[in-house]
Amino acid sequence: MKTMLSIISNALCRMTGRNAGAQTVSEGARVVVSRSFADFTPQATFDIKKCDLHQLEEGPPLKAELTRDQGLQYYRTMQTVRRMELKADQLYKQKIIRGFCHLYDGQEACAAGIEASINPTDHLITAYRAHGYTYTRGVSIKEILAELTGRKGGVAKGKGGSMHMYAPHFYGGNGIVGAQVPLGAGIALACQYQGNNQLCVTLYGDGAANQGQLFESFNMAALWKLPCIFICENNKYGMGTSVERASASIDYYKRGDFIPGIRVDGMDVLCVREATKFAADHCRSGKGPIVMELQTYRYHGHSMSDPGVSYRTREEIQEVRTKSDPISMLKERMLSNNMASVEEFKEIDVDIRKQVEEAAQFATIGSRAAAGGSLQPHLLQQPAAGGPRDEPLVQTQVCQLDLNPNLQIHSDPDR
Amino acid sequence: MAAAARFFSRRANFKLSLSAVGTGAHSSFGAALLKPSPNCNSRTKTQRRHAAHFTFQPDPVPTQYGEWFIFGEDVAFGGVFRCTVGLRDKYGKDRVFNTPLCEQGIVGFGIGAAVAGATAIAEIQFADYIYPAFDQIVNEAAKYRYRSGNLFDCGSLTIRAPWGCVGHGSLYHSQSPEAFFAHCPGIKVVIPRSPVQAKGLLLSCIADKNPCIFFEPKILYRAAVEQVPEEPYTIPLSQAEILQEGSDVTLVTWGTQIHVMKEVAAMAQEKLGVSCEVIDLQTILPWDTETICKSVVKTGRLLISHEAPITGGFAAEISSTVQEECFLNLEAPISRVCGYDTPFPHIFEPFYIPDKWKCFEAIKKMINY
Numbered sequence: 104m105k106t107m108l109s110i111i112s113n114a115l116c117r118m119t120g121r122n123a124g125a126q127t128v129s130e131g132a133r134v135v136v137s138r139s140f141a142d143f144t145p146q147a148t149f150d151i152k153k154c155d156l157h158q159l160e161e162g163p164p165l166k167a168e169l170t171r172d173q174g175l176q177y178y179r180t181m182q183t184v185r186r187m188e189l190k191a192d193q194l195y196k197q198k199i200i201r202g203f204c205h206l207y208d209g210q211e212a213c214a215a216g217i218e219a220s221i222n223p224t225d226h227l228i229t230a231y232r233a234h235g236y237t238y239t240r241g242v243s244i245k246e247i248l249a250e251l252t253g254r255k256g257g258v259a260k261g262k263g264g265s266m267h268m269y270a271p272h273f274y275g276g277n278g279i280v281g282a283q284v285p286l287g288a289g290i291a292l293a294c295q296y297q298g299n300n301q302l303c304v305t306l307y308g309d310g311a312a313n314q315g316q317l318f319e320s321f322n323m324a325a326l327w328k329l330p331c332i333f334i335c336e337n338n339k340y341g342m343g344t345s346v347e348r349a350s351a352s353i354d355y356y357k358r359g360d361f362i363p364g365i366r367v368d369g370m371d372v373l374c375v376r377e378a379t380k381f382a383a384d385h386c387r388s389g390k391g392p393i394v395m396e397l398q399t400y401r402y403h404g405h406s407m408s409d410p411g412v413s414y415r416t417r418e419e420i421q422e423v424r425t426k427s428d429p430i431s432m433l434k435e436r437m438l439s440n441n442m443a444s445v446e447e448f449k450e451i452d453v454d455i456r457k458q459v460e461e462a463a464q465f466a467t468i469g470s471r472a473a474a475g476g477s478l479q480p481h482l483l484q485q486p487a488a489g490g491p492r493d494e495p496l497v498q499t500q501v502c503q504l505d506l507n508p509n510l511q512i513h514s515d516p517d518r
Numbered sequence: 519m520a521a522a523a524r525f526f527s528r529r530a531n532f533k534l535s536l537s538a539v540g541t542g543a544h545s546s547f548g549a550a551l552l553k554p555s556p557n558c559n560s561r562t563k564t565q566r567r568h569a570a571h572f573t574f575q576p577d578p579v580p581t582q583y584g585e586w587f588i589f590g591e592d593v594a595f596g597g598v599f600r601c602t603v604g605l606r607d608k609y610g611k612d613r614v615f616n617t618p619l620c621e622q623g624i625v626g627f628g629i630g631a632a633v634a635g636a637t638a639i640a641e642i643q644f645a646d647y648i649y650p651a652f653d654q655i656v657n658e659a660a661k662y663r664y665r666s667g668n669l670f671d672c673g674s675l676t677i678r679a680p681w682g683c684v685g686h687g688s689l690y691h692s693q694s695p696e697a698f699f700a701h702c703p704g705i706k707v708v709i710p711r712s713p714v715q716a717k718g719l720l721l722s723c724i725a726d727k728n729p730c731i732f733f734e735p736k737i738l739y740r741a742a743v744e745q746v747p748e749e750p751y752t753i754p755l756s757q758a759e760i761l762q763e764g765s766d767v768t769l770v771t772w773g774t775q776i777h778v779m780k781e782v783a784a785m786a787q788e789k790l791g792v793s794c795e796v797i798d799l800q801t802i803l804p805w806d807t808e809t810i811c812k813s814v815v816k817t818g819r820l821l822i823s824h825e826a827p828i829t830g831g832f833a834a835e836i837s838s839t840v841q842e843e844c845f846l847n848l849e850a851p852i853s854r855v856c857g858y859d860t861p862f863p864h865i866f867e868p869f870y871i872p873d874k875w876k877c878f879e880a881i882k883k884m885i886n887y
Contacts, residue, residue, distance in 0.1 A: 202686045202864055253865040264688055264864040278690035279647065280619055313618035315650070341619055343592060349618045413595075472865050 146170045147440040151374045157357045157364035157394075163381035167373035174437045177219065177372050179451055181211035181430045184235045186459045187244050188403075191234065191251055195407045199467055200251045204265045207235040209402040212429035213336055214239045216375025217304060221383055226294065228274040228287045229306035231266040232336075232401075236306070240273035244459055248466035256465060261472025281307060281314030284333070288320040291331035291392070302330035302386045304379075310341025312355050321359050321392070328391035332382045333359065335396045336369065342405040343414040356396035369397030370427040400427070586724070587613040587631075590624060590641025590678075598643060599680055599739045625651035625677060629659050629729075632675035637724060642679040645733055646693040651677075659729040660704025673727035678720070681709065681733035682774050683825050683871055688864035691736075694773075694826040694857075699731055700803045700835060706730040706755060707802040711776040713744040718753030719800060726755060735774040758806035760813070764795035767819040767881055770810055770836060772799040775823050775872065782877040789878075792885055802832055810836065811843045818849035819884045823872050828856035850887035853880040 148168050156162045188208040194200045207214070214235035221227070229236050237247055242258045250257030250268055258268050268276045274290065277283040287305025294301040311317065312335055324331045335355040339346055346353045356364035363385070367378040375397060382393045400423045404411025411420070437443045588602060594616045596603035606614040617624050621642055628640035642648045648655075655677070663671035683692040699707045706728050710716040716734065723730035761776070762783055769779045776798050783794035795813050799805055814820050820840055822833035833854040840852060855872040863870050 202688055203691070261865055262863065267689070267864075279649075310619040313620050313623075315620060315622050343595065344616060344618075348616065 142441075143171055143444070144440055144442045147436075147442060149373055149436060151371060151377060152368045154368075154374070154378055155356065155366035157354075157359075157366075158361070159363045159365065162365055163367075163374075163377040167377050169373060169436075169442075171437075171442045173219070174433065174442055175447070175451070177215050178430065178433055178437070178448065179455065180215045180218070180239060181372065181433065182452060183244065183455050183459070184208070184211045184214060184238055185430060186455050187238065187247065187462075188234060190459050190463050191248065192403065192407070194248070194252065194463060194466070200265075201253075202264050203231070204251065204407040205232040205405065206403040206407070207232050207401070209423070209428075210336060210338060210369065210399045211235060212372040212375055212433075213334075213369050213397050213399055215429075216372045217334070217379050219372070219376045220379035221302070221304060224272060224299075225301050225383075226272045226274065226287075226290045226303040227306070228277070228283050228290065228303065230277055230280060230283055230308060230311060232308070233266065233268055233276045236273065237268040237270065237276070240270045242268065242270045242273075244462040245465045248459075248462045249469055252466045252469070253472055254466055254469035255472055256469045257472070281311040281316050283307065284311070284314075284317045284320045285323075287333070288324045288329055288331055288392075291324065291329035292327065294330050295327070300387060302332060302383060304332045304334060306334045306336055308341060309335060309337040309339065309346050309353075309355060310344070310349065312337075312358060313350060317358075321362055321394075324392035325359075325362050328389060330386040330389075331392040332379070332386060333362070333392060333394045334379075335394070336399055337396050338399050338401045340401075340405070340414060343409065345414065354396075356394055359392070359394035362392050362394050364394040364396065366396045366398065369399030370423075370429045370432065372429055372433055585613070586637035586639060587615070588639040588641065589615050589617050589628070591617060591619060591643045593641050597641065599734075599736060601678075601734075601739075602641070621647050621650040622654055625654040626658065628675050628677065629654060629662070629672045632672035632729070633662065633670050635674070637674040638676070639724065640675065640677045642677060644691050644693075644736075645679040645681040645695050646690040648677075648679055648695060652698070655699065655705060655729070655731070656702045660702050662704075663728075664704060671727070672729050674724075675729040676720075676723045676732060677730070678732045678734060680736035680739070682735045682737060683862065683867065684737045685867065687736075687862070688867070689861050692825075692862040692867070694733070694824060696733060696772075696802045696824075697826055697830055697832045697835075700832050702803075704728070705803065707733070708755060708800065709733045709735070709773045709802060710800070711735070711773055711798050712738065712742050713746050715753060715798075715800065717746055718751050719755070721750055722752040722755050725752065730755075733773070737774055753800070756801045756804050756806055758800055758809040759798045760795060760809065761798055762794065762796040764793040764817065766792045766817055767794045767821060767884060768797060768810070768813040768817045769794050769821050769823070769877075769881075770797045770799055771823045772802065773824075775825065778872070778874050779823065779877065782874045782881065785874065785878050786881050790882065790885060792881060794881070799836075805836070807839055807843070811840060814840050814844045815847045818847055819853075819881075820848075821853045821855065821877065821880055821884065823855040823877055825857050825871055827859045828854055829859050831856050850884040853884055855880050 146168060148166050151165060151167050153165055154162045185208050188206045191200060191204060192206060195204050210232075217227070218239035223241070227236060227240060234247055237258065238244065246256065246258040247268065250259055250261060250263060251265055253261040253264065255261055257263070258270065263269070263276065266276055266278045274286065275283070277286070284305055284307050287303050291303040294303060307317065321333070323329070324333070337346065337355055341349050352358065354366070356366040365378055365382065368374045378395060382395055385393045402420055402424065434448055438445065588605065590597075592598055593602045594606050594611070594614055602614060617627070624640050624642065628638040631638040642651065659672050659675060663673070682694050696707050696709060699705060706723065706726060708719050708723055708730060710719045720732055723732050761780065764783070767786070769783060771779050776796070779796050783796050786792040786794050795817055797810060797813060820837070822836050824831055824833055826832070831854070833856055837852040837854060841848065855877045857870055857872060860870070
């Protein structure tokens with residue numbers, strides 16, 4: 104009996120790749136085998152924070168169920184976004200990424216939680232802090248990093264850069280603050296018109312919350328009962344300006360006035376998931392739009408040119424990191440409920456690091472976005488304007504030595 | 519007065535050093551023009567590279583512009599380009615304050631304040647963000663005096679915005695929207711090429727009795743270095759400046775592109791023996807038709823260049839007027855070397871901008887026409 108059980112336990116351990124240790128104990132008919140996957144709690148229920156409500160009788164539930172698989176998946180998603188952003192930070196400092204780069208680390212629970220509660224066929228649009236959503240909406244790490252470095256393998260063929268990444272049902276990636284909100288309302292209108300039971304998640308920040316076009320969108324969405332979830336990712340700072348100094352009312356979930364609103368703890372992926380589910384049901388049942396405020400935090404500055412410490416203290420950042428980090432919170436929850444092991448998380452971390460490293464390699468050595476005829480892809484078959492006439496400037500400017508074949512160009516130290 | 523340029527006290531030849539636009543390469547130019555004020559004293563002061571050339575002057579000069587105040591996104595701590603550093607400490611938070619993120623609100627607010635008599639200086643963080651305020655500028659500010667029969671006006675409004683390509687700005691931090699506003703009677707559009715010009719033109723804009731938009735080439739915030747007189751002085755608006763006299767080709771441009779044109783003129787002289795007259799338009803609206811036309815009558819050839827896309831760009835307006843006035847004097851078709859008709863690209867910027875090679879090529883064509 105004992106031998107058979109130990110054989111089985113060994114077999115199980117081989118399957119899961121785990122080290123069984125020598126913990127097979129036989130007490131009569133009972134055998135305890137440690138550290139096999141069958142040992143983990145498959146599902147647990149967690150208390151989540153109550154959401155503040157505006158114009159709503161009932162809100163999202165106060166408990167969330169989490170299965171082991173879901174937990175590991177959310178962990179993986181958030182950790183991937185975190186690692187990817189940190190890698191982007193590194194590449195930017197090495198000047199491999201240039202231009203603009205707005206990092207999302209600290210806010211991963213928002214992207215992960217939202218994606219967990221909507222369908223892949225639903226639509227999503229956000230502003231410029233978009234790398235996290237690009238990933239959750241299905242773009243690979245390779246394509247994201249290659250886009251940041253301006254390579255052909257990037258999701259926008261290297262032409263968009265950090266702020267302009269797109270995917271099916273993901274509309275970017277928008278540089279002008281607040282401009283994406285009327286777009287989101289328009290996408291919601293299309294969903295309503297086509298009757299496909301899809302909705303649009305339209306994200307904006309606490310800075311954009313003061314833009315006039317938002318209120319125009321709120322009015323239209325409420326008037327026509329568009330299936331639009333307006334989500335304000337309130338990370339307390341609009342670039343360098345704290346919310347108290349920018350907004351007469353910092354209750355962003357109430358800003359929709361006649362639109363119901365929920366204020367959600369944006370550092371808790373389960374809270375975000377439940378709230379977004381609630382909001383999605385609200386929209387899909389034809390009740391019209393809803394506003395959500397996710398209270399979250401970004402560890403980096405506004406962009407890579409902002410150190411992020413001139414308008415807030417390092418202590419504040421540290422405090423959020425230690426007390427409310429979304430990834431740590433999820434991990435602790437799962438560990439304390441025996442839903443996964445420390446080794447398992449470590450393995451996931453190692454795997455993610457490897458993937459991100461490979462993606463960074465791909466992004467660094469890939470060939471650059473193609474010049475030549477693709478300079479004007481939005482115009483078909485048009486000759487390039489803007490220079491001396493009758494010359495196909497686009498084609499001749501791939502390399503500066505080819506630039507003007509009629510010109511005797513000597514080596515020019517300036518260029 | 520606010521927004522003065524930094525004063526560097528070096529007795530030696532000062533250089534207008536400028537990174538070649540978009541390429542990051544360095545090229546030095548000869549001494550820029552300086553009209554020295556007689557009291558131009560040179561104290562030894564350490565040159566502090568980290569301060570922007572718009573840093574406020576330490577000695578407060580009694581202003582003849584009335585009580586002014588300056589507002590916009592992030593101006594209180596100094597602004598994203600350090601243009602307003604120190605002003606809040608000097609003049610108080612009533613006069614230097616932040617606005618929320620709302621361009622339409624900022625400009626509308628500025629118009630109202632100006633109409634009520636205050637000198638309002640609104641800052642739009644990047645010219646690319648000015649479009650939400652477009653309606654306010656075009657429909658409210660520009661038409662206020664006209665529609666009220668001169669009962670009201672918002673002449674004491676000045677709108678400042680960083681403008682033009684910067685090497686890594688891509689779509690939304692590199693635009694040159696002067697052509698959109700050139701189409702709007704009732705406002706003035708001004709673009710300086712260097713610190714000396716910037717101070718004089720900005721003070722003129724603030725003093726001017728019409729709403730003015732002052733576009734500041736953002737690449738020059740760090741790149742341009744000049745000796746600037748401490749006292750306030752103005753440079754007249756709607757007057758183009760001839761930087762270099764010539765006899766064969768007239769080169770007209772504004773802002774950052776002036777520095778490119780000066781290089782082109784040198785190249786043309788050296789390689790083709792062509793003598794170029796370089797003119798800085800300075801004021802886009804209303805523009806100095808007389809100087810340009812006089813120059814074209816003399817040379818017979820005109821090249822206009824700007825970063826903005828070619829179709830509908832301001833070069834088209836200049837070209838059209840010049841051919842009306844100087845048709846028989848033209849030796850060759852007027853040439854425009856401008857940005858392509860695409861959004862301002864991220865990674866293709868070096869290909870997009872009207873660099874010296876393109877301009878040189880255009881001159882060659884005109885000479886050989």
